[in-house]
Amino acid sequence: MSKKQRETVQKQFTKTAEAFAEFAVRDTPEVLAEKVEFAKPQPTDSALDVACGPGAFVLALAPRVSLARGIDLTVEMLRRARAFQRERQLANVAFDCGEAEQLPYPEAAFDLVSCQMSFHHISKPESALREMIRVTRPEGRLVVIDTLGPESDAKFELHNQIESRRDPSHTSSLRLTTFLQMFEECGLEILRQTMKRRQRSFNHWMLRAGLAAKHKRYLETRKLLEDSIPGDRAGYSPTLQGDDILIVHNEGMFLLAKQAVDGRR
Numbered sequence: 394m395s396k397k398q399r400e401t402v403q404k405q406f407t408k409t410a411e412a413f414a415e416f417a418v419r420d421t422p423e424v425l426a427e428k429v430e431f432a433k434p435q436p437t438d439s440a441l442d443v444a445c446g447p448g449a450f451v452l453a454l455a456p457r458v459s460l461a462r463g464i465d466l467t468v469e470m471l472r473r474a475r476a477f478q479r480e481r482q483l484a485n486v487a488f489d490c491g492e493a494e495q496l497p498y499p500e501a502a503f504d505l506v507s508c509q510m511s512f513h514h515i516s517k518p519e520s521a522l523r524e525m526i527r528v529t530r531p532e533g534r535l536v537v538i539d540t541l542g543p544e545s546d547a548k549f550e551l552h553n554q555i556e557s558r559r560d561p562s563h564t565s566s567l568r569l570t571t572f573l574q575m576f577e578e579c580g581l582e583i584l585r586q587t588m589k590r591r592q593r594s595f596n597h598w599m600l601r602a603g604l605a606a607k608h609k610r611y612l613e614t615r616k617l618l619e620d621s622i623p624g625d626r627a628g629y630s631p632t633l634q635g636d637d638i639l640i641v642h643n644e645g646m647f648l649l650a651k652q653a654v655d656g657r658r
């Protein structure tokens with residue numbers, strides 16, 4: 394990854410670590426449970442969660458697997474992840490600092506390798522995916538979960554413009570078709586695929602990025618979103634609700650397998 398993108402991600406997620414940990418870890422137990430089930434964890438699995446942030450997913454996965462690791466670029470996120478780990482007294486989890494594009498693990502080290510809600514921060518998503526595949530055992534599985542950009546070119550541009558205005562470390566919310574093409578090019582077999590419409594409060598989403606209503610970035614993002622309402626020009630299906638706006642993020646969940654060379658799994 395470029396030095397500039399590394400610094401942008403670290404700056405953004407150091408600044409927002411507290412808000413992010415509070416809103417991402419505490420508020421979505423049902424969604425988290427759904428994602429853990431989706432990954433089909435096995436008691437013998439050694440699992441890795443890439444770009445783990447404050448560890449919500451990997452800590453929820455840990456009681457269902459033998460060993461779990463999380464890796465992230467931002468030290469402040471890892472500090473929070475370790476604090477949550479201590480709170481929950483989970484002994485089978487470890488955290489490392491490192492980049493998704495250059496994972497510090499040997500080949501075929503894990504049975505289950507996941508990355509959730511982070512591909513849209515990675516400037517070369519295919520490099521990260523290839524690294525995830527490298528560290529997965531031949532019989533192992535991968536889980537990719539991320540928000541999806543709209544398929545229409547015009548909506549895609551505006552959608553990503555709004556995301557980047559809110560969070561400068563955003564690179565691109567990829568389209569479903571881009572994910573599917575990338576999986577095929579990387580030789581992955583889709584075992585299961587689910588699309589979810591996640592409705593959320595705009596104000597809450599902004600708070601997760603450390604932005605209250607008084608911030609310049611809040612106002613600029615809100616203006617772009619409000620201007621997109623006629624004809625839903627950015628694909629958020631926005632609805633005004635008092636001083637808030639309800640928005641929808643389309644989320645793709647993919648359970649993947651390396652394609653066995655001889656066709657057997």
Ligand SMILES: C[S@@+](CC[C@H](N)C(=O)[O-])C[C@H]1O[C@@H](n2cnc3c(N)ncnc32)[C@H](O)[C@@H]1O
Pocket residue numbers: 394402403406417443444445446447448449450464465466467470491492493494508509510511514515
């Ligand atoms: C939106 S947060 C998601 C965190 C977590 N997966 C979750 O769902 O709560 C994105 C995280 O990706 C990390 N990140 C971004 N780019 C990365 C990269 N290239 N390598 C490793 N971590 C990265 C950031 O530090 C941040 O913690």
